Amino acid sequence: MVHIYCGDGKGKTTAALGLALRAAGNGVPVxxxxxxxxxxxGEVGILENVPGVYLFPCERQFGFTWTMSEEQKAEAGEYFTELFERAWEMGCKTVREDVEGAGKADGCMAGENWGSDSVSDGSSRRDIGVCGTGSSVSGSPVSAPLTSPPCEIRALLVLDEIMAAVNSGFVANERLLAALDHRPDGLEVVLTGRGPSEELLSRADYVTEMRAVKHPYEKGVGARKGVEY
Structure with a gap:
């Protein structure tokens, strides 16, 4: 299914990462x-050492959107679009590879052999076996439907602050919608950030809005290490 954590309150990323840990604890590749x-x-160093979790590194920073030049915005758009495509491809491939090897699978033991490997673009990844049916990265079905082993979630993909990337014009809303419309069975997707479009909301199965009732920021308290970051 598709989850959205949105709103102006604290807790969107926190909730998404909590779900990621729960999935990983149940053997679901994340x-x-x-x-x-x-x-x-603070969560980065921990997540990098959680079995079954692959955390894409933040290889480039562009500063705040309102301080970017037009050239920097163009570079950010290329970078974040490519980052989205790589992440989506990995999520779909994780599901698809298990479809191709489903005849050898025995139950749902996703993430059991999550060792270090590499993908075609040269970036680091972990090799995972997952349960269920799926589709190719392009969204076309993979041969004939197969009988799913007894598990519902085959892989979890968290797109943290994807709404900020979309609303800033760095990832096309239409591209994200198309990806969701061709999401393979078994790929659970989490989207976080403020201001999701109505089209995104209509495609979600869970929508949770974090509403700011009180926040220390209102008293001039800045972000605190271990709480906000």
Missing amino acids: MIVRFLKNDGS
Whole structure:
């Protein structure tokens, strides 16, 4: 299914990462990609060492959107679009590879052999076996439907602050919608950030809005290490 955590309150990323840990604890392979962020947040070092979790590194930072030049915005658009495509391809491939090897699978033991490997673009990834049916990266079905082993979630893909990337024009809303419309069976997707479009909301199965009732920021308290980052 598709989850959206949105709103002006604290807790969107926190909720998404909590779900990621729950999935990983149940043997579900997890991929987490973050937009408009850096690797300085406290959860990064922990998540990199959680079995069954692959955290895409934040390889480039562009600063705040309102301080970017037009050239920087163009570079950010290319980078974040390519990052989205890589993450989506990995999520679909994780599901698809298990479809091709489903005859050898025995139950749902996703993530059991999650070792270090590499993908075609040269970036680091972990090799996972997952349960269920799926589709290719382009969205076309993979041969004939297969009988799913007894598990519902075959892989979890967290797109943290994807709404910020879309609303800033760095990832096309239409591309994200098309990807969701061709999402393979078994790929659970989490989207976080403020201001999701109505089209995104209509495609979600879960929509949770974090509403700011009180926040220390109103008293002039800045972001605190270990809480906000």
